[in-house]
Amino acid sequence: SQQGEEDPQALSIQEGENATMNCSYKTSINNLQWYRQNSGRGLVHLILIRSNEREKHSGRLRVTLDTSKKSSSLLITASRAADTASYFCASPFLSGTYKYIFGTGTRLKVLA
Amino acid sequence: DGGITQSPKYLFRKEGQNVTLSCEQNLNHDAMYWYRQDPGQGLRLIYYSQIVNDFQKGDIAEGYSVSREKKESFPLTVTSAQKNPTAFYLCASIGGWNTGELFFGEGSRLTVL
Numbered sequence: 001s002q003q004g005e006e007d008p009q010a011l012s013i014q015e016g017e018n019a020t021m022n023c024s025y026k027t028s029i030n031n032l033q034w035y036r037q038n039s040g041r042g043l044v045h046l047i048l049i050r051s052n053e054r055e056k057h058s059g060r061l062r063v064t065l066d067t068s069k070k071s072s073s074l075l076i077t078a079s080r081a082a083d084t085a086s087y088f089c090a091s092p093f094l095s096g097t098y099k100y101i102f103g104t105g106t107r108l109k110v111l112a
Numbered sequence: 113d114g115g116i117t118q119s120p121k122y123l124f125r126k127e128g129q130n131v132t133l134s135c136e137q138n139l140n141h142d143a144m145y146w147y148r149q150d151p152g153q154g155l156r157l158i159y160y161s162q163i164v165n166d167f168q169k170g171d172i173a174e175g176y177s178v179s180r181e182k183k184e185s186f187p188l189t190v191t192s193a194q195k196n197p198t199a200f201y202l203c204a205s206i207g208g209w210n211t212g213e214l215f216f217g218e219g220s221r222l223t224v225l
Contacts, residue, residue, distance in 0.1 A: 006154075031212055033212055033213070033214075035214070040200075040219070040221075041218060041219065042116075042202055042204075042216035042217050042218045042219050043155075043202070043204075043214070043216045044216070045212070045213040045214060045215075048212035048213065088154060088155065090214070098143045098160060098162045098206070099157070099160060099168070099170070100145065100157070100160075100204075100206070100214060101157060101171075102147070102154050102155040102156075102157075103154055104153070104154040105153075105154045107152075
């Protein structure tokens with residue numbers, strides 16, 4: 001089972017533009033996280049947002065969470081070619097458990 | 113430096129052979145995970161372990177086995193019962209269920225010839 005479904009599956013933008021990707025999830029969660037994966041590498045944690053938070057910032061990243069719609073979005077501002085990667089959302093399958101489930105991912109390509 | 117080490121990075125296997133992928137962490141994390149990733153796809157959970165000597169099946173456990181005899185180690189065996197084992201395998205760990213950050217290894221790419 002996939003907890004999260006990212007949208008779009010793929011995104012291609014010019015350097016300097018903003019990139020927005022969305023994640024929808026199925027169960028009640030206590031936190032949702034976003035990860036980045038460069039091709040052929042492991043995943044790297046970007047940011048975590050808790051269920052009682054609506055928005056969080058980290059550098060050029062902005063994450064929002066709407067628990068009523070079971071959705072989250074990741075915004076990367078002023079994108080760079082080095083942001084080219086796949087981005088995944090993840091959350092515990094059930095609140096309070098260790099079973100972390102990942103979404104299907106968005107492949108972002110930033111053109112120089 | 114603390115982190116997760118997966119080995120080997122690349123592995124080739126003949127059909128019908130079992131192979132074991134190694135995952136070691138020195139982060140003193142309680143929970144460890146194995147995920148499978150197919151080309152252009154997301155991560156699917158194979159097994160996870162919350163504590164030593166305990167582990168639970170994920171969504172695609174058939175054809176795989178694990179052990180958790182030490183806190184630092186969580187090896188994954190891909191058995192001959194796994195019909196389509198060619199994939200990229202990722203190991204991860206986390207300190208606590210609500211601490212958030214999963215730490216990942218660099219992955220092991222298994223190819224069945």
